[in-house]
């Protein structure tokens with residue numbers, strides 16, 4: 693992990709101070725959760741070269757080989773009295789997509805709620821987990837996996853996933869991608885917390901590949917028409933009934 697040794701968060705960026713770099717861990721989300729529970733401040737980042745128990749959404753495993761990708765978790769504390777954790781997760785997906793556009797030949801897109809994809813293949817995934825004190829979240833752990841340097845995807849996910857290396861034809865290096873991710877997360881989520889979801893909603897709708905397309909999610913099938921002010925995906929079914937879907941995975 694020589695390329696990440698000595699990494700310093702970009703000047704003015706509120707995330708990555710401190711940045712704790714580990715050669716190997718179970719899950720950076722678990723590490724960040726433990727640190728946050730012990731009082732770690734806003735912007736603390738745990739980054740691992742490899743994970744033995746990387747976790748994805750919906751109880752899936754996140755394949756985390758050494759030397760290839762970015763596996764990081766950010767402790768987010770700011771503005772949680774005003775912004776609910778699911779909106780923070782939506783904003784994070786938008787920020788990651790915008791950051792990765794700096795490294796892809798054509799724009800990335802968000803698959804609602806927060807997968808980042810390039811030409812229909814997944815480049816990055818986000819696992820947001822809130823820590824509650826009573827009924828109020830005291831921190832949200834934003835866990836991010838970004839496929840960066842792999843020249844060939846593992847066979848099991850080759851049809852559905854890709855890497856920056858594959859879409860560009862060369863390796864952009866993990867450190868520049870990490871810098872850009874931290875800057876975009878800081879700026880976009882900072883704005884979200886200060887001004888509310890309305891400040892970023894249109895950007896997200898424009899970047900969401902599902903809007904205008906047919907989707908099936910949970911019990912609902914129809915055409916996704918937009919993302920409502922609460923962050924739900926609005927789907928018009930074949931009877932013309934509009935459903936606001938708050939969670940789930942689009943099939």
Ligand code: BTN
Nearest residue numbers: 719746747748749817818835837
């Ligand atoms: C998904 O798309 O299912 C979310 C994947 C999130 C993976 C990242 S890797 C860093 C952090 N630590 C984990 O165990 N998971 C997240």
